[in-house]
Amino acid sequence: MNTFKLTFTLNGEVTEVLAEPSEMLVDILREKMYLTGAKKGCGKGECGACTVIMNGEAVNSCMIPAMKAMGAVVETIEGIGNKDKLHPLQESFINEGAIQCGYCTPGVIMSAKALLDKNLDPSNDEIKEAIAGNICRCTGYVKIVNAVMSASQKIKG
Amino acid sequence: MKTFNVVGKNIKRNDALEKATGKAMFSTDMNIPGMLYAKVLRSPHAHALIKSIDTSQAEKIPGVKGIATWGNTPRELFNTSATMTFTVPSMEPVLDQYIFDKVVRYVGDEVAAVAAISEKVAAEALKHIKVEYELLPAVFDPLEAMKPEAPIIHECHAGKNIPAEIVKFGMGDIEKGFAESDIIFEDVFKLPIQKQAQLETQAALAQVGSDGGITVWSTTQTPHPSRMIISKIFSTPQSKIRVLNPPYVGGGFGVRIGLSAKAEPIAVALSKLTGKPVKIVYTREEDFTSSDTRHGGYVWVKLGCKNDGTFQAMELKSALNAGAYCSFSGETPGVLGAMGLAVYRMEHMSYYGHSVYTNFTPSGAMRGFGNPQAMFAIEAAVDTIAERIGMDPLELRLKNIIQVGDNWCLPYTCGSTGLAECVEKAAKVIGWERRGTLNEPGSKILRGIGMGVGTHCSNAWPFCVDYDNAIITVQQDGSILLAVGVPDIGTGTSTTLPQLAAEAIGVEMSQVNMTFGDTLTTPFDIGSHASRTLYAAGTAVVAAGNDVRKQILEYAAVVMKIALERLDITKGIIHISGSNEAESCEGSGICRSGEESMTHISVRELVYHAHLRNKQFIGIGRTIPPNSPPWHAHFYEVEVDTETGMVKVVKVAAAHDVGKAVNPMIVEGQIEGGVLMGVGYATSEEIKISAKGKPLHTSYHKYLLPTAMDAPEIHAIIVESNDPSGPYGAKGVGECGMVLSAAAIGNAVYDATGIRFNEIPLTPERVYKRLQENKK
Numbered sequence A: 001m002n003t004f005k006l007t008f009t010l011n012g013e014v015t016e017v018l019a020e021p022s023e024m025l026v027d028i029l030r031e032k033m034y035l036t037g038a039k040k041g042c043g044k045g046e047c048g049a050c051t052v053i054m055n056g057e058a059v060n061s062c063m064i065p066a067m068k069a070m071g072a073v074v075e076t077i078e079g080i081g082n083k084d085k086l087h088p089l090q091e092s093f094i095n096e097g098a099i100q101c102g103y104c105t106p107g108v109i110m111s112a113k114a115l116l117d118k119n120l121d122p123s124n125d126e127i128k129e130a131i132a133g134n135i136c137r138c139t140g141y142v143k144i145v146n147a148v149m150s151a152s153q154k155i156k157g
Numbered sequence B: 001m002k003t004f005n006v007v008g009k010n011i012k013r014n015d016a017l018e019k020a021t022g023k024a025m026f027s028t029d030m031n032i033p034g035m036l037y038a039k040v041l042r043s044p045h046a047h048a049l050i051k052s053i054d055t056s057q058a059e060k061i062p063g064v065k066g067i068a069t070w071g072n073t074p075r076e077l078f079n080t081s082a083t084m085t086f087t088v089p090s091m092e093p094v095l096d097q098y099i100f101d102k103v104v105r106y107v108g109d110e111v112a113a114v115a116a117i118s119e120k121v122a123a124e125a126l127k128h129i130k131v132e133y134e135l136l137p138a139v140f141d142p143l144e145a146m147k148p149e150a151p152i153i154h155e156c157h158a159g160k161n162i163p164a165e166i167v168k169f170g171m172g173d174i175e176k177g178f179a180e181s182d183i184i185f186e187d188v189f190k191l192p193i194q195k196q197a198q199l200e201t202q203a204a205l206a207q208v209g210s211d212g213g214i215t216v217w218s219t220t221q222t223p224h225p226s227r228m229i230i231s232k233i234f235s236t237p238q239s240k241i242r243v244l245n246p247p248y249v250g251g252g253f254g255v256r257i258g259l260s261a262k263a264e265p266i267a268v269a270l271s272k273l274t275g276k277p278v279k280i281v282y283t284r285e286e287d288f289t290s291s292d293t294r295h296g297g298y299v300w301v302k303l304g305c306k307n308d309g310t311f312q313a314m315e316l317k318s319a320l321n322a323g324a325y326c327s328f329s330g331e332t333p334g335v336l337g338a339m340g341l342a343v344y345r346m347e348h349m350s351y352y353g354h355s356v357y358t359n360f361t362p363s364g365a366m367r368g369f370g371n372p373q374a375m376f377a378i379e380a381a382v383d384t385i386a387e388r389i390g391m392d393p394l395e396l397r398l399k400n401i402i403q404v405g406d407n408w409c410l411p412y413t414c415g416s417t418g419l420a421e422c423v424e425k426a427a428k429v430i431g432w433e434r435r436g437t438l439n440e441p442g443s444k445i446l447r448g449i450g451m452g453v454g455t456h457c458s459n460a461w462p463f464c465v466d467y468d469n470a471i472i473t474v475q476q477d478g479s480i481l482l483a484v485g486v487p488d489i490g491t492g493t494s495t496t497l498p499q500l501a502a503e504a505i506g507v508e509m510s511q512v513n514m515t516f517g518d519t520l521t522t523p524f525d526i527g528s529h530a531s532r533t534l535y536a537a538g539t540a541v542v543a544a545g546n547d548v549r550k551q552i553l554e555y556a557a558v559v560m561k562i563a564l565e566r567l568d569i570t571k572g573i574i575h576i577s578g579s580n581e582a583e584s585c586e587g588s589g590i591c592r593s594g595e596e597s598m599t600h601i602s603v604r605e606l607v608y609h610a611h612l613r614n615k616q617f618i619g620i621g622r623t624i625p626p627n628s629p630p631w632h633a634h635f636y637e638v639e640v641d642t643e644t645g646m647v648k649v650v651k652v653a654a655a656h657d658v659g660k661a662v663n664p665m666i667v668e669g670q671i672e673g674g675v676l677m678g679v680g681y682a683t684s685e686e687i688k689i690s691a692k693g694k695p696l697h698t699s700y701h702k703y704l705l706p707t708a709m710d711a712p713e714i715h716a717i718i719v720e721s722n723d724p725s726g727p728y729g730a731k732g733v734g735e736c737g738m739v740l741s742a743a744a745i746g747n748a749v750y751d752a753t754g755i756r757f758n759e760i761p762l763t764p765e766r767v768y769k770r771l772q773e774n775k776k
């Protein structure tokens, strides 16, 4: 098979991995890097469960062919915080009950992070817009929107 | 009122940290060495005989390790649903599925499955399996399917294409009731097929050991019943099978009560054929076409009322679309009737309902389980009657709702109701008094407010087998392990059940850990469905907690030389009731000495004291749950755009009598999620079907479910009636948020437009058409 060496920055580390050109970033992350935080809910760019941040933008990693990730800077849920030092979004999602089944959670948090990275003072509508591509079937989005709002307050200080 | 230390608090979810950091394991994340990947060949036809299957070309593809068809898999009939596997007598279980059959009965039915070294290779192999079909006539509407000329989908004893039984019950004399009524409303309502659309598709990973032992990691909501079904299919003792969640499940909403569609048996069959672990993950399209949906169909209602607003009689009928296999089609019409007749007090009631096989995706369990269908019809009837007799629909409801102790159709008593309080609180939040004053003449946007009231169950007993076990083992270090066989499908059970255990024993939440969703580490439990987990499994947890607490206190009484009745446990300290327990004795030395002066001792130290004397405390709870109705009142404010027909829900006030909110934040989350799913049901969600039986909505984009942009302002209001039967007063909540949305949104749209829609979803096309007709 015509594999190629994919070089990109993953969660701050320069990473090399053999990939097929047709392979999607989500599968590289999940199957080859064992980073299963990004979920696959549809594989067609319709649910947002696979959202990661690539070059500063939230993207559906199931729609990014490996080739396109060449040289890119990719951030996944695993890279933005850990149990000892949570990202304020992770903290708010935990504290404010924004997580139920949790399958959408990594994707929602990454979409929200991409927003807050650019806009620390988002309105309710801007938050809703930023996560409009992330389907959550459990929460009704109420506590998710609230959690993003309070994380933005926290980051602003 | 009793004060609680742990119950009633917004304790952070035990699963939240893992889920927020991307570490939480789901079935789709599972990966074990040597694992193969499975793909399924599905029927393109709605009804056909398989004349031949040729897998020889597919087998030659490098990387293909095994192909399963009807010819090399068990010919053992089963039903993917948990309850049909062990229905309560006198109902007969309906077993109408094989893993693969020689007949396909809907577009998406399983024909064969391939295990290969990658999903890609497996998918490629499917293209090389040659199947010869002989087409059979197909039928898609439940009423058509009952006609003599309709094709037989399965042989049935209850009537043409009617699975299980026709459900009939009632009370009083329905004819007399209508004869005594001043006003009668009668109409038929049509309901769509809705999809759970949970975020994690059906998935399983199976590993068959050389001793024939089977391990299955899967997305099931009911590990123990799933194990029973797998045991039957593969003629393997239950004690050699382990079914577990990994431990998390990406949502359920009813879609995997029992097997996860056929993910588990297909994975096991292929693992047996290949000798390798086999993983199967349904694509989103497969999840849509080939896993259970909500029942669509027809509901008839006839409601009789006195001029003063006293309800006299109600007749309810249903014919639901079962789809191609029975699944929950025996129980759903039963719950539709039972819940529909349980809301209002009247002397005369009757119900007649059943499902009908059609050549479409099987219908099964989905949040609300028949209840939303019933209430869409009933609440339209109530509003119509209110208008005819000139009464406020809110007042009409308050006048007629069931009260504690009222005679009703259910086989258990109504032990509590906070429904009147729900109505009052939610009416205030929505601003009910504004109703009728919302529209300026000539406005292009019409506003309206509508309401509905309803109930549900807190488990499935006595309709289905329903019992729970819990084991609490106090470890030698004083930490506590709670074992319950329910999963956590996202509803927070891995937090709330430990809360109950901590409260019952008298320890801190942090002292309790829980194993769940695993048949090997937990005793039998029926699982998570029917809004039952907290109420029913919780009853077993409290029983186990009380048991262990008693053992600890009995032992402590001897050690401390204090009468048992004088002792209490608070926050992990055993102390004399009424004394200041906060002052710990740890480290003081007296804990171990057994001196007269000992007034308190930590559970931790007592447990170790016992361990040194060859004793461990193990509490057991084995309970058959009572049952109790959770009540709810929903109010919706809508805007109808007369130029587009678009119905927009702008505000929702949803008040729920949950008995006691063990963790209010989790309860609110359940209500909010249910409400939005209900908004989708009422306004946009539907799986339609082509003339040839092909489902037309098979992806998230085609199937319009609400996104954050569509989410209205939702006010979840908690009412606590402190149910006498539930753990610390709690009742069910999981399904209730979903029950009333179609009903109340239908009423709100009527309030806005004066048009009564007897069919949902209220899509722009449907609404616009009627608005235009109305103008004429």
Ligand code: FES
Residues within 6 Å of the ligand: A039, A040, A041, A042, A043, A044, A045, A046, A047, A048, A049, A050, A051, A060, A061, A062, A063
């Ligand atoms: S999996 Fe990528 S958008 Fe759904």
Ligand code: FES
Residues within 6 Å of the ligand: A098, A099, A100, A101, A102, A103, A104, A105, A135, A136, A137, A138, A139, B199, B250, B251, B490
């Ligand atoms: S928490 Fe389950 S889908 Fe969002």
